[in-house]
Amino acid sequence: MVSLAPFIVKRPWLHKLMMPISKWYVNAAGYRKMGLRYDDLYEEEREAVQIALKRLSPKEAYERVYRIRRAAQCSYQHKLLPKNEWINDQTDVPYLAPIIKQVEAELAEKDALDAATVIRKAH
Known part of the structure; x- marks a missing residue:
């Protein structure tokens, strides 16, 4: 998958x-209004994600x-969480992505070997 993020981050005016x-876009996506963090959205069917999930504390x-589970309950009820329970920029930090990158590197190394x-x- 190709990402424009490195290109954008290197250019302060574009950033x-x-x-x-x-x-x-993050606000329109709505996952934070249901109490989810971005890393909660990874598809669990991928091998790297499954391994990374096992490595979580x-x-x-x-x-x-x-x-x-709380987000699923909100979805069933067609409701959002109260505004004070929404996830914000400070709490939506990657917790799974670094582990997934490490696992993907390990799997690539294993395949190469x-x-x-x-x-x-x-x-």
Whole structure:
């Protein structure tokens, strides 16, 4: 997947221009209004995500499950959480993405080692 984020972050004028759009998009997505953090939205079917979830601390894993169940309840009731319970910029920090990146690097290294061939030198 190609990301424009590094390109935008390197250019302060473009970063400043894109921030209002970014904030609007996050607000329009609505996941924070249901008590979810961005990392709660990763699809659990991916192997790297499954491995990363197993590496979470018990406290973080419990909080994640609580947030997802609370959001599901809000969805069933067609309601949003009270505004004081919404997730904000300060609390919506990545907790799973760094672990996923590490796992993906480990899986890529494993695949590279599994595909390695040994070439014997002739004496």
